[in-house]
Amino acid sequence: MASDGIRDQVAIVGMGCTKFGEHWDRSIDDLLIDAVDECVASVPGFERKQVDAYWLGTMGSGTSGLTLSRPLKIDYKPVTRVENYCATGSEAFRNACYAVASGAYDCVMAVGGEKLKDSGYSGLVVPPPINDGTASEPTAPAMFSLLAPAYVKKYGISDEQLKEVMTRIAWKNHRNGALNERAQFRSEVAKETIARSPIVGSLGIFDCCFTPTELVLMEDLGFSERGQGWQDVLDGVFDLDGELPVNPDGGLKSFGHPIGASGLRMLFECWLQFRGEAGERQLSDPQIGLTHNLGGQPGACVSFVSIVGAGRDG
Amino acid sequence: MDGIVSYGVYLSTSRACSIRDVDYATYLTWRGTLQREPPRRPDPIRPEAPPAARATRWKYAFVGSRCRVHVPLQRVCSGCGAVDQMDPKPMADKLGTVATFTVDRLAFSLSPSVITTVIDFDGGGRASCELTECTPDQVSVGTRVELTFRRMYGAQGVHNYFWKARPIHGE
Numbered sequence: 001m002a003s004d005g006i007r008d009q010v011a012i013v014g015m016g017c018t019k020f021g022e023h024w025d026r027s028i029d030d031l032l033i034d035a036v037d038e039c040v041a042s043v044p045g046f047e048r049k050q051v052d053a054y055w056l057g058t059m060g061s062g063t064s065g066l067t068l069s070r071p072l073k074i075d076y077k078p079v080t081r082v083e084n085y086c087a088t089g090s091e092a093f094r095n096a097c098y099a100v101a102s103g104a105y106d107c108v109m110a111v112g113g114e115k116l117k118d119s120g121y122s123g124l125v126v127p128p129p130i131n132d133g134t135a136s137e138p139t140a141p142a143m144f145s146l147l148a149p150a151y152v153k154k155y156g157i158s159d160e161q162l163k164e165v166m167t168r169i170a171w172k173n174h175r176n177g178a179l180n181e182r183a184q185f186r187s188e189v190a191k192e193t194i195a196r197s198p199i200v201g202s203l204g205i206f207d208c209c210f211t212p213t214e215l216v217l218m219e220d221l222g223f224s225e226r227g228q229g230w231q232d233v234l235d236g237v238f239d240l241d242g243e244l245p246v247n248p249d250g251g252l253k254s255f256g257h258p259i260g261a262s263g264l265r266m267l268f269e270c271w272l273q274f275r276g277e278a279g280e281r282q283l284s285d286p287q288i289g290l291t292h293n294l295g296g297q298p299g300a301c302v303s304f305v306s307i308v309g310a311g312r313d314g
Numbered sequence: 315m316d317g318i319v320s321y322g323v324y325l326s327t328s329r330a331c332s333i334r335d336v337d338y339a340t341y342l343t344w345r346g347t348l349q350r351e352p353p354r355r356p357d358p359i360r361p362e363a364p365p366a367a368r369a370t371r372w373k374y375a376f377v378g379s380r381c382r383v384h385v386p387l388q389r390v391c392s393g394c395g396a397v398d399q400m401d402p403k404p405m406a407d408k409l410g411t412v413a414t415f416t417v418d419r420l421a422f423s424l425s426p427s428v429i430t431t432v433i434d435f436d437g438g439g440r441a442s443c444e445l446t447e448c449t450p451d452q453v454s455v456g457t458r459v460e461l462t463f464r465r466m467y468g469a470q471g472v473h474n475y476f477w478k479a480r481p482i483h484g485e
Contacts, residue, residue, distance in 0.1 A: 125355065128359065131362070142416045
């Protein structure tokens with residue numbers, strides 16, 4: 001039985017977003033408080049007590065809704081903590097939307113936060129539950145870089161062509177991020193620097209896991225024909241001034257990936273764009289935005305897609 | 315344990331490791347004499363006895379299941395949804411083809427760098443395996459492989475044994 005969907009039944013009326021960074025001097029409590037404060041302040045005359053229920057998305061920075069309610073002193077309101085790998089932030093948003101669409105609540109808040117790096121470990125660390133020792137445990141960059149050799153072989157492009165495409169995607173995202181005061185990495189990076197960087201798999205340090213994934217997603221989402229995504233990238237279709245800007249805020253490459261926050265960070269850029277508050281990244285009269293948030297790895301993942309608009313559609 | 319009794323005979327006939335030259339530091343590391351600086355990653359956790367015992371057929375005998383082929387063995391079929399209707403399918407002697415691969419220089423391993431592969435097995439089934447007895451320049455999409463039983467690592471006093479893939483020669 002098909003779902004009726006929730007189109008045009010829910011509106012985002014306020015948003016807040018902290019700067020992204022290592023923030024050695026800020027705890028998860030600090031980040032959550034700052035983001036919620038900014039969100040409340042973005043709605044003229046709004047008081048936080050008008051929020052009926054909360055959803056918190058965090059993967060590793062706390063369990064239970066208490067992670068949000070304790071620092072914010074939320075009393076006598078339901079607070080739910082959700083997780084769905086890298087789609088955690090979108091998961092918080094999704095559940096909050098359904099709560100409003102159901103009519104159960106009038107006004108809800110979805111919050112996403114993560115202190116991904118609070119120790120000396122490199123990269124994303126997901127502590128496994130007690131297990132039998134058979135699970136293969138590649139790092140995140142490795143899992144996503146598995147896409148690259150398969151794409152090359154399937155569509156008959158050369159390693160050099162793939163490298164050029166990866167470089168272009170990374171360059172695009174860093175260029176957009178340089179225009180974003182909230183991004184962690186705010187330097188434009190020359191294509192030559194990206195192409196020469198040290199390597200994991202066939203990826204440079206600037207490619208990480210995100211770049212081959214973005215390429216494949218252009219085809220998965222139907223923006224490009226199968227096997228043609230690489231050509232569209234090189235043609236600049238997805239650049240900020242292209243036909244279909246992808247990651248105008250700089251994306252994961254510029255923000256890093258604090259798991260619980262990423263899905264909501266994508267929606268925050270849509271929010272800014274529709275309100276004409278995106279500064280140097282402002283697109284001219286955007287009407288519809290799409291966010292896509294994958295959680296897991298190629299072959300075993302959840303996939304979240306939202307379509308948001310500047311106003312009710314026709 | 316049925317996994318070892320029924321399927322263990324394969325191990326005694328498998329080809330010996332093809333590595334001839336190992337540098338001294340690697341030899342000492344594998345013998346447990348030399349402690350090397352680990353990567354900036356959490357230490358591997360040891361496998362625990364109850365889950366390892368439940369997974370005996372998979373862990374020690376690489377048993378999949380067949381309705382369509384599932385690797386590792388599963389209770390629920392991903393094709394038809396039937397529960398507990400599949401037959402165990404011993405796969406330790408199956409050959410396979412590399413569908414894709416990557417080289418991970420960050421992950422923990424006693425034998426860095428880690429080559430991670432996705433293997434399509436002859437007769438069906440797909441699994442992710444670490445590739446051994448191979449350097450990164452020797453693997454490509456299409457490389458033919460077989461399975462080999464190895465000590466992955468030791469952690470908190472427990473040795474973790476499982477299967478890796480290795481290129482086959484002269485098939």
